[in-house]
Ligand SMILES: O=P(O)(O)O[C@@H]1C[C@H](O)[C@@H](CO)O1
């Protein structure tokens with residue numbers, strides 16, 4: 382590797398090298414990348430003609446340390462479309478610098494993906510939501526970014542994308558419409574929501590006062606991931622679709638205060654991931670890959 386990894390991240394050449402190393406380990410050439418959130422990796426089990434590349438076999442790839450995140454790339458087909466799934470993502474709270482959290486997105490771009498589906502488990506802030514709902518990301522609030530930890534900080538290489546990328550429209554409106562139509566066809570209208578996801582650094586869950594603050598800022602759901610990946614994807618011209626499984630409702634009043642646990646997040650993930658998987662598969666089936 383040619384760069385100072387702690388400050389800048391991997392160079393453009395480093396990323397191409399990592400991507401070509403991964404592609405040597407599979408017959409597949411993916412067009413769609415999917416990042417699986419906490420407890421949501423089951424989607425990988427239904428990939429057809431699957432080939433697995435463990436993160437440990439990829440030089441310079443980080444390792445996953447969080448329960449509910451296995452560490453492997455799964456290549457193959459969903460609904461006849463070539464995909465690569467990240468079964469296990471990296472979080473800032475694991476101690477990785479922000480650029481490293483999102484580095485796999487650049488690797489997936491170098492492998493040829495043009496569409497990214499980002500999933501996560503999130504806490505509901507919008508009082509109309511309930512546990513088990515699916516929330517399409519219309520927008521996000523990059524709280525770490527607003528406080529000086531934007532994933533794009535450091536020297537910019539224009540081959541990745543522009544120095545000052547626009548973030549309006551990060552979440553592709555055609556994919557949002559496709560998700561809504563697909564959800565109606567699946568009979569999911571009553572669990573489908575749309576809103577703004579806010580990323581906090583974690584790993585501590587929110588206090589009541591913090592949840593109230595995030596809600597007042599206009600966030601509908603809160604989590605500890607997704608935003609750096611979406612920002613890097615938008616920066617390098619990938620169209621993005623984001624979706625949250627609401628695994629718990631954040632307490633907005635002390636009377637109703639109950640403590641969220643990661644075990645609860647994983648349990649709801651296990652129980653409700655099927656709905657998310659069906660929605661994503663049906664969307665992929667209807668996706669036009671020549672559109673971008
Ligand atoms: O990877 P995601 O964002 O789905 O994981 C969420 C946020 C924390 O990592 C964890 C909390 O339970 O779940």
Ligand SMILES: Nc1nc2[nH]cnc2c(=O)[nH]1
Nearest residue numbers: 502503504603604605646
């Ligand atoms: N910050 C945060 N992340 C989550 N991930 C899943 N649930 C939650 C939550 O309630 N808060």
